[in-house]
Amino acid sequence: MNPVSYAELLRLTLPQIALTVAAFFVLACDGMLLRRSPIAVRARIAMLLSLAGSLVALALLPLTAPVHLPDGMLVLDARTGVVQVVLLLLTLAVTLLSGSVLVQQGREASAFTTHIGEFFALLLFATVAVLFLVSTQNLLLIFLAVEFLSLVLYVFTAFNKHSRASAEAALKYFLFGGMSAGFLLFGISLLYGISGSLDLQQIALAASQPDSLLLAAIVLVILGFGFKIAAAPFHLWAPDAYQGAPSLSAGFIASSSKVVGFFVFAQVLFIGVASASGNAAWHLSAPGWMPILAAVAVLSMLLGNLAALAQTSLRRLLAYSAIGHAGYLLLGLIAHTPQSLAALLYYVFTYALAVLGAFGVLAVLETNGIDSLSSLAGLSRRSPTLSACLLVFLLSLAGIPPLAGFFAKFWLFAVALQAAPAFGLLWLVILAILMSVVALFYYLRVLRQVYVAPMAENATPLSSPALARITLLVMAALTLLLGCAPNLLMQRLR
């Protein structure tokens, strides 16, 4: 085993270090120097500091040569680099959106929290956790980072101290999360028992034969990650968390946490236990993680999309649609071809972009007192820019070309059909495509409120912070660009 110098380790984790330093800096600045300043000022300074931290981290990302430290502690290659860049960009977007919303709310003395510094510090800590999650293939580190991330997210969910819903959601999230962490740890310990190693590649060597103990371990791991990615039947926390949490916390949970959840899930399954994949083809079913995931996918697609039909709150609608999307995304895992991880990542990136955008629009709307489907009526005449952004994000989620969500679906379903045995997953693809028809209905229902429904009598034009508008417009433009020229991102995912 080649020794690792601490200097090398420090160099490779510089982005995380930069983020941590920035987080402490934000905390100190806000807690000690600015305690008595108005919220608008504090929010602006905290936002700028967090932006600086994320940008420095982005600049310090070690994207040059592939790295593989012993025991899979730190594994970096071109693909993890792309994922890390995307995660940092998502953090940047959350920072900009929540900063601008908080500045405006601070002016109107209606901020959802007075703990400005803590909010941004937690955001940066969560980013540290997701960066570590992406860059390791060691189960212990994965577990620690997952728990670190979860802890931050529980607090994030509970951040609105004035809202009972927020507290309830956080409690639910915490209880389910704690339970699933137990399952995950149990699964990991079984895998360690089988192989004597925590490195995924070592596990793969030791567990080349599927046996019942390995299958039990896999089921437990799936339970743990199924919770993280909010797939049915492990989804129960999601609707409450999406509804109760402050909108941009929910946006972060729906985007970054989802991206990283799927990426790590894929790493564990594809690298660690690929031998026990089984088969999910309709005529050649064999036990392993593929048929289990197929069942989870079917359940998620059906439950997510059908339950979304009945929602009257926009956030719950997004939560159930997120469950449906988790079902589509699982197709990428079930397909298990060299291309399918790339297709999965493309899908989850564009999904994160669109869903974060939708939550960003919601955050701005909520400062204006709009939170239910019915209060969206006539939005397109009150704020054409926000409405156009919402149109782009929701249609991308629905998979309408020329937006990114369409190509993501196309590619994902295409690789699923290609997977051996040819057309074995056709049944799942057909179900997924039919469910996307159902999905169009509820997305259109939202857009009907925005564009078709008449404006209320006393409605006035909406005020929205310019910075948030610009951020959302950039995100919408990116959604359009990735749909028209998917090659830009595709070639980096090889």
Added chain:
Amino acid sequence: MPLTTISQPLASAPQLAWTIYASFLGAVAVLLTPSSRPQFTRWVALLTSVVGFVLTLGAVLQYQPGSLLLVADSTWIPQLGIRYTLAADGISLTLLLLTGLAAMAGILFSWNIEHRTREFFAFYLVLIGGVYGVFLSFDLFLLFVFYEIAIIPKYFLIAIWGSAPNGDTRPRQYAAMKLALYSFAGSALVLIGILAAWAASGSHTLNLAVLAHYPFSQHFQMWAFPLIFVGFAVLAGLWPFHTWAPTGHAAAPTAASMLLAGVVMKLGAYGCLRVAMMLFPLGLAPWGFHILGLGSWRDVFALLALISIVYGASVALVQRDFKFVIGYSSVSHMGFVLLGLMTLSQIGINGAVLQMFSHGIIAGLLFAVVGRMVYDRTHTRDLAALGPMQLSYALPFAAVTFTLAAMASVGLPGFSGFIAELQVILGVWRSMPWMVFAVALGILIGVAFTWRALTRVFFPASQSDESPAPIEHPLPPITLPERAGALLLLTATIIVGLYPHILMRLILPSLQSPLFSALRNGGWR
């Protein structure tokens, strides 16, 4: 794989791509016009549609029959073998011409839109751009992209600007959602078929010209063909998937009805021919066994088309709502298109394409009279209520236009419908003789419902020969844009009726081109 690898004379016509770009740019330009000057907005929209038509007309005039016009061909998504390929043959050109005409006429008949004018024309032009794109795409992925781009604007056009009888907006909300979901469900079937075709052909191309020569196994074609055919036929109004059509047509604003019947239904029929039949001709071969006397997908779809013809006409015969009459007549006339395709003979398919053009023009004209000239003035579509209004005196221009359109619609010689339906019937006579009687019945009922609508609305029996007493509230006179739009469409149907060769010279050689060789070898009868 670039398009240049196929063995067909190629000509270059890059300017045709601007029909698409101009429409999308026009949509943006319309949104940027000042909201205080709707007249300016209208002129921008009209100008955009004229650009599209003129470009198409130019290409048609230069076109060498039988060749393929290469419009654009560049790499797009190399990993999946998807290229940005736009091309046109005679069939595409015919439908592009129709799109241009319908787009211009639709804008002329929307001149009175005052509510959210800019958004109306923006959605309208996006829809037009999508339609141009479908007719020009020679890559299956690209075709599908444009096909779906056309769905969302349809929804908003109907849901926002549709008619609201007695101030009730629920019917138009219902119709718009139904239309969107039917279209999307149809396209979901098509998407499954496209993905399957891509995977089955070795996942390296979706080029139509290449796939047309790819030897898909008969087993594969047998299930891919009906999937894609039905998916597209939903939009073509095939019975029993037609129910979106009458409600959608009736609820839509005039221009949207004109586009729905005029070009959007043709998207479906075009997809049936260009994708389902051209790529998977073996799907039409006999199954080897019979169920209820049906021995192949061809028999099944021919029967469904026949039902569309007779059923659509019969239902139109008993409607009380003027717009529903025309809505169901569209189902009936589109049945001719699908039946023509299913004859699998050159004359039948030629007739089908001609009927697409002809019905697009005539249905547009009928909807213009019903929706714009009559309904916007009288605010009723009830046949019984319209009769006593003595519209032939109040709106003589509308009466004359409708009479001419009705003559064209029932297929009188001299109008485009005659030559189109005649060819379809000849094709049917050769391949499925027993069906001719049912078709003839459908035509007779067609004459009956057209006659019924014409006489009830414009020439009721109670009307005296003398000029009536002046009405207290005279209806607003027919405006100049309406006259221009009506003349445009009437001219088109009469020119094609008198001299069908101008379109047949485009269509026939294209059917004999290498693109359709698999279809010709695989069951041309």
